[in-house]
Amino acid sequence: MAGLITxxxxxxxxxxxxxxxxxxxAAPWLNMQGRHLxxxxxxxxxxxxxWNEFQSEHPGFQEVRLFAYTGGNGMFGAGGIVATEKQIAxxxxxxxxxxxxxxxxxxxxxxxxxxxxxxxxxxxxxxxAKGP
Numbered sequence: 001m002a003g004l005i006t007x008x009x010x011x012x013x014x015x016x017x018x019x020x021x022x023x024x025x026a027a028p029w030l031n032m033q034g035r036h037l038x039x040x041x042x043x044x045x046x047x048x049x050x051w052n053e054f055q056s057e058h059p060g061f062q063e064v065r066l067f068a069y070t071g072g073n074g075m076f077g078a079g080g081i082v083a084t085e086k087q088i089a090x091x092x093x094x095x096x097x098x099x100x101x102x103x104x105x106x107x108x109x110x111x112x113x114x115x116x117x118x119x120x121x122x123x124x125x126x127x128x129a130k131g132p
Contacts, residue, residue, distance in 0.1 A: 036074025039101040043076065044068070047098045054094050060087055063121055066095075069105045076100040079108030083117035 044051075044066050055061045060083050069077030078091060088109055095104045112120060 033070065033074045036102050037068045037070065040068035040074060040076050043098070043100050050098065051094075058087075058090060059123070060084075060117065061091065062123065064091065064109065069108075071105065072103060075102045075105040077105040077108060081110045081112050081117065081120060083112060083114045085111055087111075 047066075051066060055064075061080075064078055064080035064082065067077050067079060069075040076095060078095065082088060082091070088106060088111065091109065092104060092106060095106075117123075
C-alpha cells in the first residue's frame with residue numbers, strides 16, 4: 001500500500017495541508033490596507049494611557065473614541081461628539097503628537113454645541129478640569 005503513494009503525491013498532500021495555514025496567517029500581511037489597519041490598532045493600544053490622560057485633563061472628550069478607519073487605505077480615526085470646533089483642533093493636535101503610523105481622520109467627529117453636548121452627555125464640555 002505504501003507503494004501507491006508516489007513522491008509527487010506526498011509533496012502535493014504536504015502543500016495542500018500547509019496552504020490553508022499560510023493563507024490564514026499571512027493574509028493580513030498580503031493586503032496593504034490590512035497592514036495599515038493593524039499598525040493603527042497597535043498604535044491605539046500603545047497610546048491608551050496618553051489618551052486616558054488627555055481625556056481626564058480636557059473635558060468634553062468622553063464621547064470620543066479612537067479607531068482604525070478603513071478609508072484612505074487605513075487611517076487613524078476618531079469618532080463621536082464634541083461641543084466646539086476648538087476641541088476638534090485640540091484632538092487633531094493630540095492625535096498627531098502621538099506620531100501615528102497613518103494619517104489622522106476626524107470626519108466622524110460631530111460638533112453639537114455646548115448646550116446640546118450637555119443634554120446629550122449630562123456633563124459640561126467647557127468645565128475646567130477639577131483639581132485636588
